[in-house]
Amino acid sequence: MRYLVVLIISSFSLFSQPPGSGNTLDFNGTNQFVSLNSSFGTLSFPMTLTTWFKPGTSQSGPIRFFSSHDMTGAYRGLLFQYINGTINVQCGNGTSRSPTGRWGFVANYTFTTDRWCHIAVVISSATTGQFYVNGNPLSTTLGNGGGVQNLVTDNSNGRLGANTAGNNITFLSGQMDEFTFWDRALTQAEIRDMMCHKLTGSEPNLQAYYRFDNGTGASLSNLVTGGPSGTLMNGLSWVASSAPVGDRSFHNGHSNGASSTGLSLSGDNITINPANTGIAGSHLYIVDSPPSNTAGITTWPSVNYYFGVFNSDYIKTYDVDVTLGATTGTAPTGRLKIAKRPHNASPTWTLTAAGNTPNISLPAQTPISQFIIAQEPCPVVDWMPDDSTACDSMFVDIGGGYSNISWSNGATTNSNAFFVSGQVWVSAVDTASGCTLTDTMDVTIVSPSNIPSSSLDTIICGVSSFTYDISMSGATSYQWFDGNTQPVRIFTNDGSYWFERTFPGGCSTRDTLTLKFAIIATDPVAENELYLCGQDTADVQLRSNTYPEVLWSNGETSWQTEYWQTGMEWVQTKNADGCWQTDSFEILQSLPLSDQAIFADTSFCAGQTLLLSAPSGYTATWPNGQTGDYLVGGTKDIRVELSDGCTESVEYFSVTKYSCECDVQFANAFTPDGDGLNDYFGPVTNCEFTTYNLIILNRWGQQMFESRDENLRFDGRWKNRKLPIGVYVYRFVYSTPYKSGTAQGYFTLMR
Numbered sequence: 001m002r003y004l005v006v007l008i009i010s011s012f013s014l015f016s017q018p019p020g021s022g023n024t025l026d027f028n029g030t031n032q033f034v035s036l037n038s039s040f041g042t043l044s045f046p047m048t049l050t051t052w053f054k055p056g057t058s059q060s061g062p063i064r065f066f067s068s069h070d071m072t073g074a075y076r077g078l079l080f081q082y083i084n085g086t087i088n089v090q091c092g093n094g095t096s097r098s099p100t101g102r103w104g105f106v107a108n109y110t111f112t113t114d115r116w117c118h119i120a121v122v123i124s125s126a127t128t129g130q131f132y133v134n135g136n137p138l139s140t141t142l143g144n145g146g147g148v149q150n151l152v153t154d155n156s157n158g159r160l161g162a163n164t165a166g167n168n169i170t171f172l173s174g175q176m177d178e179f180t181f182w183d184r185a186l187t188q189a190e191i192r193d194m195m196c197h198k199l200t201g202s203e204p205n206l207q208a209y210y211r212f213d214n215g216t217g218a219s220l221s222n223l224v225t226g227g228p229s230g231t232l233m234n235g236l237s238w239v240a241s242s243a244p245v246g247d248r249s250f251h252n253g254h255s256n257g258a259s260s261t262g263l264s265l266s267g268d269n270i271t272i273n274p275a276n277t278g279i280a281g282s283h284l285y286i287v288d289s290p291p292s293n294t295a296g297i298t299t300w301p302s303v304n305y306y307f308g309v310f311n312s313d314y315i316k317t318y319d320v321d322v323t324l325g326a327t328t329g330t331a332p333t334g335r336l337k338i339a340k341r342p343h344n345a346s347p348t349w350t351l352t353a354a355g356n357t358p359n360i361s362l363p364a365q366t367p368i369s370q371f372i373i374a375q376e377p378c379p380v381v382d383w384m385p386d387d388s389t390a391c392d393s394m395f396v397d398i399g400g401g402y403s404n405i406s407w408s409n410g411a412t413t414n415s416n417a418f419f420v421s422g423q424v425w426v427s428a429v430d431t432a433s434g435c436t437l438t439d440t441m442d443v444t445i446v447s448p449s450n451i452p453s454s455s456l457d458t459i460i461c462g463v464s465s466f467t468y469d470i471s472m473s474g475a476t477s478y479q480w481f482d483g484n485t486q487p488v489r490i491f492t493n494d495g496s497y498w499f500e501r502t503f504p505g506g507c508s509t510r511d512t513l514t515l516k517f518a519i520i521a522t523d524p525v526a527e528n529e530l531y532l533c534g535q536d537t538a539d540v541q542l543r544s545n546t547y548p549e550v551l552w553s554n555g556e557t558s559w560q561t562e563y564w565q566t567g568m569e570w571v572q573t574k575n576a577d578g579c580w581q582t583d584s585f586e587i588l589q590s591l592p593l594s595d596q597a598i599f600a601d602t603s604f605c606a607g608q609t610l611l612l613s614a615p616s617g618y619t620a621t622w623p624n625g626q627t628g629d630y631l632v633g634g635t636k637d638i639r640v641e642l643s644d645g646c647t648e649s650v651e652y653f654s655v656t657k658y659s660c661e662c663d664v665q666f667a668n669a670f671t672p673d674g675d676g677l678n679d680y681f682g683p684v685t686n687c688e689f690t691t692y693n694l695i696i697l698n699r700w701g702q703q704m705f706e707s708r709d710e711n712l713r714f715d716g717r718w719k720n721r722k723l724p725i726g727v728y729v730y731r732f733v734y735s736t737p738y739k740s741g742t743a744q745g746y747f748t749l750m751r
Contacts, residue, residue, distance in 0.1 A: 029173025
């Protein structure tokens with residue numbers, strides 16, 4: 001077969017080749033396909049097509065595997081497809097879109113969703129050929145065609161996963177892998193030999209080989225030099241392939257009961273023994289590199305391969321036997337196990353119970369799976385306790401059955417003691433498994449002599465309670481004198497209280513808290529305000545001269561001092577318990593009496609008396625000769641002699657006694673009709689108000705009017721609209737210089 005028009009100079013992609021079946025494409029069955037970037041030119045008989053196929057779940061219409069040409073208007077080229085329960089090939093003679101324009105042949109077969117199968121077709125002529133599924137031939141018959149039995153091509157490009165046929169385009173749902181196109185007829189033996197392993201792309205007569213391992217991008221590489229590559233259409237996506245494909249494969253000649261045997265590159269002999277039932281054909285394939293995913297297992301260092309099994313009969317059981325080679329066979333007995341997973345795209349391996357005793361046998365496996373030789377997990381040891389704290393030292397014993405013991409402090413014995421805090425570790429070889437095991441711990445060594453003392457004697461100044469927290473890093477428990485185990489306590493009385501802290505390993509310490517609640521005297525300075533008289537000083541002294549220490553704001557330390565300037569000052573005093581307190585006072589300038597009026601005319605209500613007193617800092621001599629308070633019972637003129645210690649003066653003022661009563665009344669109706677009589681509503685009174693608040697409400701409680709001015713009264717309007725005749729409510733709150741009160745009631749608005 002030759003290609004016309006365009007040849008790709010080198011389509012062997014340099015993309016990274018993943019192990020096993022690698023990647024593939026997942027077709028959605030709706031609109032996705034691969035457009036091949038060159039015409040297949042002149043096709044000639046014989047030829048062979050092969051592919052791995054896993055049906056999807058959303059197939060609508062025929063499954064199109066491969067279409068070599070545009071078939072719009074007339075059948076041309078080659079169409080490889082699955083339709084109406086048959087695998088078939090159509091060869092177009094280019095004459096029409098009717099049965100007279102094609103010939104072909106078919107074979108009945110039913111695919112199983114999500115199950116891989118290998119399909120091959122050998123095309124000998126337009127009407128003769130042979131289909132194979134999973135290496136076994138199908139009964140192949142002539143299709144429904146007619147006309148000239150030849151094959152006509154043109155310059156149109158081919159497709160994978162779709163056809164080009166006017167209004168009858170359908171798409172593949174599922175995945176394809178390892179698609180090949182040969183310009184000769186492969187034998188049944190050749191199909192069986194190649195189906196479960198990758199090709200190189202340089203095999204004789206191989207014209208197109210799509211391994212589907214690009215993994216990214218929108219291009220599909222052809223591993224045959226000069227063969228057409230492809231372009232992914234409509235978002236066709238890459239996925240990990242689960243097809244049963246390796247680097248090398250071996251089969252049992254499709255003979256029931258026969259085994260298939262292969263040899264790994266490291267010399268391990270692998271044998272598959274299938275059951276002597278069901279459809280014949282068992283394949284062993286080996287991947288000559290480690291898997292990309294080893295989740296769930298730990299591989300053995302010399303095992304750099306894995307293998308899989310494919311049976312033509314999916315549910316056929318089989319035994320797996322591995323005779324270990326010289327390199328792998330050095331593992332201790334039972335140390336190696338066979339692990340398995342369903343397929344190459346599976347995320348996790350599962351370790352089985354089959355181990356090397358001295359070789360490995362895994363009986364009755366089903367369905368098809370992949371296998372690898374892995375390590376039995378090393379024992380989990382917990383020689384040392386979790387990170388912890390110990391008293392004075394920590395002793396650790398790992399027990400027997402170990403060799404090559406090494407401790408972080410250089411010891412090589414089974415047991416060891418640690419006296420210093422830090423991270424410690426031990427490493428040893430388990431003689432049973434050959435595993436090198438380690439254990440690590442952070443240890444804190446507590447020595448009672450290194451625990452700081454918390455004994456405390458303290459004076460509590462000016463408060464009624466004291467809170468004490470005995471928490472300490474590393475302590476595991478606490479106990480007070482009375483059995484309480486909380487680290488935080490509140491005390492309100494004098495006394496001595498012992499407490500104990502306990503640490504891991506039995507370390508404990510006992511301390512004592514001694515408290516005394518001191519009483520602090522208030523206001524050491526008798527007066528809050530003192531006055532400067534002319535050019536003299538203000539003398540300030542404490543109530544008592546028993547304070548052990550004193551400090552004034554002017555720096556003096558005696559129990560009394562003098563100030564020459566006005567302002568806020570302070571004094572600090574220390575009592576016998578050692579508690580300090582601060583008292584503030586103000587130095588003021590005394591004004592000459594002639595410059596200020598101390599007393600003014602005043603009045604009081606009948607039935608009461610008036611008590612007159614001189615302000616602080618002044619002395620008053622009253623008409624009766626007394627200098628204290630002066631009681632007035634009636635109206636009179638008073639002469640008082642005043643002294644502030646600096647100057648003296650005489651003042652005259654009058655005291656008036658009169659009746660303080662006043663009456664507040666409200667009318668029960670008013671007529672706001674503008675005739676000048678009874679047009680406003682408000683209190684009728686002779687009181688002098690200091691506060692005034694009148695509120696008018698309608699019968700539903702809605703406020704119609706409010707006034708805080710005794711000159712502003714209700715005129716029967718609300719929002720400049722006359723209110724209707726009816727009953728309204730008033731509320732009045734007031735005060736006078738001599739009393740306060742409230743009034744409320746009803747009135748009728750009439751017009």
